[in-house]
Amino acid sequence: MPQTLNKALEPFLIIVGSLTVSMVLFGIFVASAGADPFEVYQTMYRAAFGTSFSWQNTLVRAAPLMLTALCTALPGYLGLIIIGGEGAVVMGGLFAALAALMMPTAPPMVVLITMALAGMAAGGLWLTIGGALRHYRAVNETISSLLLNYIAIALLNHLVTSTFRDPESLNHPSTHHIGEANMIGVIPGTDLHWGLVFGIVACVIAWFLMHHTVFGFASQIAGGNVRAAQIAGLPVGRLILIVCFVAGAAGGLAGMVEVAAIHGRANDTLNANYGYAGILVAFVARNNPLAVIPVAVLLGGIRASSGLLQRAHELPDATVLVMQGIIFLVILFSETLYGRFARLQKQGAS
Numbered sequence: 001m002p003q004t005l006n007k008a009l010e011p012f013l014i015i016v017g018s019l020t021v022s023m024v025l026f027g028i029f030v031a032s033a034g035a036d037p038f039e040v041y042q043t044m045y046r047a048a049f050g051t052s053f054s055w056q057n058t059l060v061r062a063a064p065l066m067l068t069a070l071c072t073a074l075p076g077y078l079g080l081i082i083i084g085g086e087g088a089v090v091m092g093g094l095f096a097a098l099a100a101l102m103m104p105t106a107p108p109m110v111v112l113i114t115m116a117l118a119g120m121a122a123g124g125l126w127l128t129i130g131g132a133l134r135h136y137r138a139v140n141e142t143i144s145s146l147l148l149n150y151i152a153i154a155l156l157n158h159l160v161t162s163t164f165r166d167p168e169s170l171n172h173p174s175t176h177h178i179g180e181a182n183m184i185g186v187i188p189g190t191d192l193h194w195g196l197v198f199g200i201v202a203c204v205i206a207w208f209l210m211h212h213t214v215f216g217f218a219s220q221i222a223g224g225n226v227r228a229a230q231i232a233g234l235p236v237g238r239l240i241l242i243v244c245f246v247a248g249a250a251g252g253l254a255g256m257v258e259v260a261a262i263h264g265r266a267n268d269t270l271n272a273n274y275g276y277a278g279i280l281v282a283f284v285a286r287n288n289p290l291a292v293i294p295v296a297v298l299l300g301g302i303r304a305s306s307g308l309l310q311r312a313h314e315l316p317d318a319t320v321l322v323m324q325g326i327i328f329l330v331i332l333f334s335e336t337l338y339g340r341f342a343r344l345q346k347q348g349a350s
Contacts (some may be wrong), residue, residue: 010338011286018334019284022327029322035313047308048301056191062300063192064089066199067254068278069285069292070206071127074247075141076287077210078240079223084130084145085251086275087152088123092252093259094156095122097266098164100178100259111182115256123252124245126152131244135237153271160267174267184261195257199296202250206289209246219243251275277303280328299324 027037048058071085096119100111130148133139161173184194210216222229222236229236255270263269281299285291306320 014334014337015284015286015331018330019327022323022330025326025330026323029326030313030315030319033315033319035315040309040313040315043308043312044302044305047305053191054301054304057304058297058301059192059196060300061303062296063195063199064254064258064274065278065281065296065300066203066292067195067250067257068275069281069296070202070250070278070289071247071275072279072282073285073287073289073292074206074210074243074250075127075131075240076282077216077219077223078243079226080131080134080240080244081142082127082130082145082244082247083142083279084127084148084248084275085278086271086273087145087149088126088248088251089255089258089275090149090152090156090270091126092119092123092255093270094159094255094266095119096252096256097175097178097259100182101164101176104179108181111178112184112260115178115182115260116253119252119256119259120249121252123255124247124249127244127248127251128241131240135240149275153268156266156270157268164266166265169265169267172267174265177264178259180264182260183264184257193257193261195254195261198253198257200293202253203289203292206246206250210289215239215242251278277324280324280331283328283331 030040068085075082096115099114099118103111130141130145133144134141164175166176218234281295285295309315310317
């Protein structure tokens with residue numbers, strides 16, 4: 001087999017094999033819970049892709065996953081494992097809502113642009129903290145970005161229950177509503193909001209940035225060998241900060257979309273685990289921004305099927321989270337398989 005074909009085929013086979021193993025393990029799990037695995041998978045397919053309504057529900061859930069996956073995928077080019085997407089979403093949504101509330105008389109388009117910029121800046125700066133700690137203080141970026149998630153959630157809860165609370169939000173503390181005029185509308189002819197377009201465009205731009213620019217090439221060099229990059233004169237610290245900011249900006253945009261397209265206000269619903277699910281999307285996609293799009297749609301379909309699984313098979317609503325966890329563990333294990341195809345091929349040739 002030609003070497004180029006072997007390099008392209010190996011990731012595909014490993015990912016497909018990992019997903020197949022995950023499905024078998026999840027089937028065993030639901031069977032132990034008293035459900036028929038084949039009927040469960042049929043129900044999941046029907047709920048995720050069976051009708052036009054199902055497709056639209058899946059795509060709505062996939063939109064934030066595309067953006068939050070970039071929070072992990074882009075730093076991955078530098079060899080960093082950032083899992084702070086949840087914090088970026090929360091901070092982006094919070095500051096986007098506050099930006100809208102500070103402009104009560106501005107035109108809707110101006111408000112939406114300001115919300116997007118505020119959300120992206122907040123999310124970008126939040127992840128940049130983890131990158132700065134990694135570069136300047138040698139703090140493990142995985143741990144710091146994870147802890148930053150909890151700080152962001154605590155900050156959100158504090159502000160929406162005190163300083164910026166709407167007095168009318170009695171049982172569900174929230175900020176004031178940003179106003180119906182400032183909400184993002186739907187794509188004409190569909191029930192999909194424009195966040196899906198934002199996610200697809202962001203993934204395409206990220207792919208072009210990392211694969212077709214000098215900046216992306218330098219980032220990959222630094223990710224492959226930091227010492228060699230420093231000897232070559234590459235500004236590794238600056239690359240880390242910029243990539244973390246861009247990655248966090250994508251998560252912040254996801255938070256802005258959640259506020260402007262769905263909730264209309266900032267509250268604890270921003271903490272919907274989209275950031276954590278984005279980690280799985282990035283891992284399955286092997287940090288490729290273009291591959292993030294179909295993987296996000298697949299995981300969005302899985303998440304969309306949770307309600308129907310509960311009604312049709314009397315399975316807990318968190319069953320799909322079990323499936324996500326199984327996929328995540330199998331994908332992590334499959335990392336040990338990369339490169340073995342080439343070694344087996346050399347052994348066979350010898």
